[in-house]
Every structure is written in C-alpha cells, then in structure tokens.
Amino acid sequence: MRICLLSYRSYRYSGGQGIYLRYLSRALCQLGHEVDVLSGPPYPDLDPPVRLIKLPSLDLYSMSSISRLFIDPRRLDSVPDIVEWLGVISGYFAEPLSFGMRAYRFIRQHNNYDIVHDNQTLAYGVLRIQQLGLPVVETIHHSVFLDRELAVKAAKSIKDKLGLRWWYSFLNMQKKVAQQLPYIITVSQDSAQHIARTFNIPRERLRIVYNGIDTEIFSPNWGKKRAENRLLTVISGNIAVKGLNYLLDAVAILRQQHCVELVVIGKGADNPTTRKLAAQLGIFDYVKFIGEVTTEELADHYRTATIVVVPSTYEGFGLPAAEAMACGAPVVATTAGALPEVVGDAGLLVPPGDVRALAAAISALLNNEERRRLLGEAGHRRITQNFNWETAARRTLDIYAEAREQQKYLARQHRQ
Numbered sequence: 001m002r003i004c005l006l007s008y009r010s011y012r013y014s015g016g017q018g019i020y021l022r023y024l025s026r027a028l029c030q031l032g033h034e035v036d037v038l039s040g041p042p043y044p045d046l047d048p049p050v051r052l053i054k055l056p057s058l059d060l061y062s063m064s065s066i067s068r069l070f071i072d073p074r075r076l077d078s079v080p081d082i083v084e085w086l087g088v089i090s091g092y093f094a095e096p097l098s099f100g101m102r103a104y105r106f107i108r109q110h111n112n113y114d115i116v117h118d119n120q121t122l123a124y125g126v127l128r129i130q131q132l133g134l135p136v137v138e139t140i141h142h143s144v145f146l147d148r149e150l151a152v153k154a155a156k157s158i159k160d161k162l163g164l165r166w167w168y169s170f171l172n173m174q175k176k177v178a179q180q181l182p183y184i185i186t187v188s189q190d191s192a193q194h195i196a197r198t199f200n201i202p203r204e205r206l207r208i209v210y211n212g213i214d215t216e217i218f219s220p221n222w223g224k225k226r227a228e229n230r231l232l233t234v235i236s237g238n239i240a241v242k243g244l245n246y247l248l249d250a251v252a253i254l255r256q257q258h259c260v261e262l263v264v265i266g267k268g269a270d271n272p273t274t275r276k277l278a279a280q281l282g283i284f285d286y287v288k289f290i291g292e293v294t295t296e297e298l299a300d301h302y303r304t305a306t307i308v309v310v311p312s313t314y315e316g317f318g319l320p321a322a323e324a325m326a327c328g329a330p331v332v333a334t335t336a337g338a339l340p341e342v343v344g345d346a347g348l349l350v351p352p353g354d355v356r357a358l359a360a361a362i363s364a365l366l367n368n369e370e371r372r373r374l375l376g377e378a379g380h381r382r383i384t385q386n387f388n389w390e391t392a393a394r395r396t397l398d399i400y401a402e403a404r405e406q407q408k409y410l411a412r413q414h415r416q
Contacts, residue, residue: 001400002112003028005037006126007119008057008099010044011236011267011292017119017141018044019319023214025050027393036113038106040099045295055102057095060088080105091163093170100125108132115400122174130181133411135403137183137396142191142316142337145171145198150313151240175199183403185209185396188338191316207399210341211317212389213326217295220328220380221303229259229366232305232329234298234320235266243311243334243352244269245277250311250359252281258366265290265301302327307365307372310339313352318342322387325379330372332361342387346378 005025010018025035026047035050040057058081060068069089076082080098087094100123107116107129117137118126130136148168155161178184178199185207186192196203231251235242244264254260262283264270270289278284293301302308308324310333315321318339324331331347333339340349348365350357365372 001033001114001397003033003035003400004107004113004116005035005119006099006103006116006121007037007039007044008096008121008123009042010037010039010119011042018042020139020141020211021119022046023212023389024393024396027212027389028397030390031393031397033397038103040095040102053106055099055106057098057102058084058088060084091166093167096121096123096170097125097173099123100128104128107134115403117396117400122177124173124177127177127180133407135183135400135407136181137185137399137403138178138181139185139187140178140191140195140199141187142314143194143198144168144174146194146314147241154240182406183207183399185399187211187317188341190338190341194316194337207395209392209395209399210387211319211322212392213322213383213387214295215326215384215388218299218302218323218326218383220326220376222328224303226306226329227304228306229261230304230306231260231262231309231362232301232307232324233262233264233309233311234323235264235269236320239268239271239274241312241314243313243336244274246313246353246355246358247309247311248274248277248281248283248287249355250362251286252283253355253359254363254366255283255286257363260286260362260366262287263290263301263305264288265293265298267292298323299327302329305329307332307362309358309362310334311352311358312336312339315339321347322383325376326383328376328380330365330375331379332358332365334358343379344382346382347375 007017007021010021021037021044025037028035029050036053038053038055040055041059046052076085080101084094084098100121104125116129116134119139120141152161152164155164184205186195192206192208233247235244251262278287302324308329308331310321312334313336315337321331321333322342333343333347333349334352335349336352348361350361
C-alpha cells in the first residue's frame, strides 16, 4: 500500500506529533508498506525507507515580529504564502490552513496514493484531497479546544484573552473539517470523549489507537545509579496545559525539607514568565532549563532522574510519562486527561493543580528509595507490555482498510 502522511509541523524531539510521525511511519514500512511524509517546518526525523517530502512554509514564527511584518514581498509568491503571512501578522494561527492548501496542490499533481492520513492539520485542503477520490484518515491527538480554554483562563488581561481567542480561531475550521471526515483516530479513551464533545462528532466515529514507545531507545539502565534529589519534567507544545507553574510551586515547598533540583526540558519553557516565577519563589538557582534535546539525550535524562514529574492539567496521551516509565523512572503525574490510562498503578497520581498533593507525592518518593525502585520496574513492565508501535501500526492498517473499502463502495454508488 502507498501511504501518505500529512503534518503541518513536526518537531523532531519534543511534542507528540513529530514523534508520532517518525514511529508510525517506520512501523508501517516494517510491515511492508511504502510511506511518504509531507510536512511543513520544522521537519520530522524519519527512518529509511520513509521518504520526507518538504512543503516549506514561510516559517514566520522563527522570525522577529518586525521581520514578519516587513517580509520581502518576493517571498509572497503563492496564495498559501499570502494566507500564512496575513494570518500571522494579524495574530491568527494560519499554518494549518496554508499547509492544507500546499498539501492539496501536491497530492492533486501526484495522485498515486492508496490512503492519505492527516496528522491533526484538519484544514480545508484535507477535505479537497478527499474530494479527489482518495480515502482520508485523520488523527486528532487531543482536543485543542481544551488548550484554548486553559490558555484563555490563564491570561491576565482582557486584551490577552481576546488575542488568544483570535489566535485559536483556526479551531472553527478544524471543527467543520472533522465533522466531514468519516475515519478519525485518537490516542486514548479520554481524548475520544473530549473530541466527540468539543468537535460535535458521534463517539462511534472515533477509533482508539494507543501510541507506542520506542523501547530500544527508551530503556532502563538498571546498573546505573540515579542522581539524588533530581526532578525532571518535559515540556512540549502548549505551556499553559503542562502545569509547570504548579510544579515550580511544589518545588518551593519541597525545598523546605529536601535539597531538590528541577531539570526542565523542552522548547518554550525557558521564558520570562517562568523565570520570574522561579525567582519570586526563591528557587531560581535550583531550576535548570534545557531546550530541545535529541531522543537519545532525552532517554539519558530519564535514566538519571530521581523522579520524573508530569504536572499537566490536560494530556491527550502523556508521552513523557510513558517514555519515562519505559526507562524505569518512577513517575509522579496528575489524573488529568489520559494520564491514568498510561500510568495506571505503576506511578503516583495526584489531582491536577493541587500543589500540596503534588509536593507530598514527590516527597514520599524522595524519602523511600525502595518504593522508587518498585515503581520504576512496574512502569517499565507496563509500557513494554501495553504500548508498542507494531500494535499501533497494525490497528492503524485495519482502519486504512475500512476507509478504502468505504471509498470503493462510494465510487460504485456514484457510477450507478
């Protein structure tokens, strides 16, 4: 089968979408299929023989606000470029819309795929690809409507709240598109419930395919001693929903009894707001911010941390928790979103936003090395037994088969 995967942006080492593309495409190839990935920047890290087809955007968010505004007019040489530029300078997130236009144009010219699988672009261009007669499958990792609610709630001023609502208004397009796509994959039962409600989609149209974990890279080193009193958290995507502020508050409490340090990995976490909060709490010298790291470096961090903390207020799946558990790290997470589905009884779970409960759970593990060891071993068993990419790929292929049969049926009906 010739498979085309679409993704409007695909961070290599943080953020679930780039990781999802890499491992799903590799697993599909290992099962004997041919896979192309169409992506805008930043581009994913893919394994041969998966072919990456780059669909360059203007990548305006990598520029200063002045550079965006006074962009060289010669770069605006297509309708998608103009749409992207006008959207960004007006404060609207236009990348899904413009990428969908580019993807449709490419596939219209290279219409030789058996299936097109979109990775949460949900742009009008995806519907136009479906109108070409190609079966389309969609993955929605989680409901970004929830991200919007949390971000707006966290905003301090009316101006910021209105600005966020405008930035997130691309969700109106995504909702309309999702309602017209018959095959939608999501990565947890919790995500399915939220997507059905916020996108107004019948629950029975959603298929659950849990993400896998690369247990060759994310594996324990049982013989290596972990650092003492080192907490690790991995931040990606929407900072507001990752609960870093609650973890910083918890670290301030923990510092009264423990000589803990916090390592924060991920793009965007080291920002003025976060630094100001750490300084106000008196813990600035005990928080270390690390930007993007390679997959191998991330695994090493999981292997050396005393405890990995996932303080999110929402997770559609909870990749950092699963990766940490695969590396044998004891995990403290919240009950937000799908985290209980991933962590199960192999970690400690606390209510999201409850700083004292979070601090108490971390403190309990810091005081009990044997319990940390047992949780690490239980977490490793849980991930290796329940979350692997071959199973995810086989289940995805079953959904592809459904979509192809449905498309053939509709084609026969049209001819009659």
